Amino acid sequence: MAMVATSARDTGKSRAARNWRPDRSTVISMLSVAVFFILWQLAPEMGWVNGRFTSQPTQVLVAAIDVILNDDFFYHARISLAEFSLGFALALVVSIPLGVLLGTSRTARHLIDPPLMALYVAPTLVLLPILVVSLGIGMASKVAIVFLNALFPIVVNTIAGMSEADPQLIRAARSFGASKLDVFVRILLPGSLPSILTGIRLAVGRGVMGVVVGELFVSQAGIGYQLNTYGSAMRIDRLLVYALVVSVFGYLLTVSVRALENRVSTWRPE
Amino acid sequence: MAEIEIRNLGIDYRKPNSDEVFAAVDDISLSIAAGEFVSIVGSSGCGKSTLLLSVAGLVKIARGTITIGGRPVSGPGPDRAVVFQDASLLPWRTVLGNVRFGLEMQRWTGGDLTERAMSMIKLVGLARFADYHPHQLSGGMRQRVNIARALAVDPQVLLMDEPFGALDAQTREIMGGELLRIWEGDKKTALFVTHDIDEAIFLSDKVVVMGRNPGHIKEVIAIDLPRPRTQEILDTPQFTEYRRRLRAHLAADMAGMHFMEEAA
Numbered sequence A: 001m002a003m004v005a006t007s008a009r010d011t012g013k014s015r016a017a018r019n020w021r022p023d024r025s026t027v028i029s030m031l032s033v034a035v036f037f038i039l040w041q042l043a044p045e046m047g048w049v050n051g052r053f054t055s056q057p058t059q060v061l062v063a064a065i066d067v068i069l070n071d072d073f074f075y076h077a078r079i080s081l082a083e084f085s086l087g088f089a090l091a092l093v094v095s096i097p098l099g100v101l102l103g104t105s106r107t108a109r110h111l112i113d114p115p116l117m118a119l120y121v122a123p124t125l126v127l128l129p130i131l132v133v134s135l136g137i138g139m140a141s142k143v144a145i146v147f148l149n150a151l152f153p154i155v156v157n158t159i160a161g162m163s164e165a166d167p168q169l170i171r172a173a174r175s176f177g178a179s180k181l182d183v184f185v186r187i188l189l190p191g192s193l194p195s196i197l198t199g200i201r202l203a204v205g206r207g208v209m210g211v212v213v214g215e216l217f218v219s220q221a222g223i224g225y226q227l228n229t230y231g232s233a234m235r236i237d238r239l240l241v242y243a244l245v246v247s248v249f250g251y252l253l254t255v256s257v258r259a260l261e262n263r264v265s266t267w268r269p270e
Numbered sequence B: 001m002a003e004i005e006i007r008n009l010g011i012d013y014r015k016p017n018s019d020e021v022f023a024a025v026d027d028i029s030l031s032i033a034a035g036e037f038v039s040i041v042g043s044s045g046c047g048k049s050t051l052l053l054s055v056a057g058l059v060k061i062a063r064g065t066i067t068i069g070g071r072p073v074s075g076p077g078p079d080r081a082v083v084f085q086d087a088s089l090l091p092w093r094t095v096l097g098n099v100r101f102g103l104e105m106q107r108w109t110g111g112d113l114t115e116r117a118m119s120m121i122k123l124v125g126l127a128r129f130a131d132y133h134p135h136q137l138s139g140g141m142r143q144r145v146n147i148a149r150a151l152a153v154d155p156q157v158l159l160m161d162e163p164f165g166a167l168d169a170q171t172r173e174i175m176g177g178e179l180l181r182i183w184e185g186d187k188k189t190a191l192f193v194t195h196d197i198d199e200a201i202f203l204s205d206k207v208v209v210m211g212r213n214p215g216h217i218k219e220v221i222a223i224d225l226p227r228p229r230t231q232e233i234l235d236t237p238q239f240t241e242y243r244r245r246l247r248a249h250l251a252a253d254m255a256g257m258h259f260m261e262e263a264a
């Protein structure tokens, strides 16, 4: 348990906390991105690769405008977003209390830990066929897969946060007459907040993957559905536009959670 | 009144990874009058913290009784406050937030919490650091926050577990003098654990010498020196005599320790 918990969390602290100044490493990263785009643009023209499979940055840009103007983009995006948000919200509502329970009650942990860990290490995507059979090919099965995907990182990190609470602090609180509720609200919760946010951050990636793979697998609409459509039609430029939308969405959300994480962990010694 | 009566006290701890228990302290009897300043000295691991925490109501009493002002101790209470051996500060709260913490927990009604906390922070000389988080402080500063947090709730009984352990000798003397001033001001009952013999004599009305295996009281020495006390007292023949007696007791305990370890 402890091993899984530690491997599933990494500290939220990073460069993001510091002021942005283009130092050596950023310059190198930006250069590498630029080189990548130039090569990507040139490769098909020079006949190094088949442009049918790789497309080109300029084509993707044109396709992006096309997709936004004439492709029901917002319709599909809205469906995927709804599936993601619903599943993720459900996961938050269930996972944090569950993690609190498991992190504070030894009995509950002994009871639920084995099945929970089995589910945590198993790729939840293997459940997809079952979900589709029981919930249909509509939004519900995708909501369920997001829920399952997002659930475990949050549960595991909440448990870790709760059980790592410093017993000395609890003792100090008790010496001032703190009730059980006081200890929970004033010690356990603030102490595990960074850990819980780490779980949420990891869950974002898994949730986004859940929507997309779920829709790819079977659906009638959504970003994954579009990916599937253009994938089979060999419309690589449009495929890449949708893929890019997914990455940007996941990236922005992850960065926001990380910013929150950094905010609440300022008290953590470096 | 906050006189403390400890009768035949025994505290058991569980051995690691087993259901066996051992007595950390046993058959401790000690009377502390209201307003008295009592120090506990003894070698490391002899049960000083255990004794202190039992008066705080933070460890389970296995045998015997503790009463404070005639009422048996069954848990923590607002009449007592503890300065812990490890500072035990909330790392996500600032110095101010930490000193407020005890007041918040006790639902303090004696005026503005922040004002009260700030005056305690000034008292321990950390006014400039009120907005710092514990990890930005030195060990000695953390310990002073720990002291301010306990003083803030204005307890009748002040339980201090090596509060000056992390301080340099000079600051230690100053803080000791300051502590005496506070204590003489409103005559709290004080129980004070220390490793420093001079400090124990300087501060106390009584010094309790503890021995180990299991923790027990070897001797209680009444310190009959006039108050208020100043640093000059350290050089008086009476002080030197107390120091000699305490040293002898502690040395005997240490010798016993080595003997036992060799025999084992």
Ligand SMILES: Nc1ncnc2c1ncn2[C@@H]1O[C@H](COP(=O)(O)OP(=O)(O)OP(=O)(O)O)[C@@H](O)[C@H]1O
Residues within 6 Å of the ligand: B013, B014, B015, B024, B042, B043, B044, B045, B046, B047, B048, B049, B050, B051, B085
């Ligand atoms: N929570 C605990 N569980 C089990 N054993 C404990 C616990 N706390 C203390 N002990 C044991 O009880 C004995 C007394 O410990 P205690 O902390 O009271 O010693 P101490 O006199 O304060 O030592 P020091 O001067 O080093 O602080 C030690 O043998 C210690 O290992």
Ligand SMILES: [Mg+2]
Residues within 6 Å of the ligand: B048, B049, B050, B085, B161
């Ligand atoms: Mg101790």
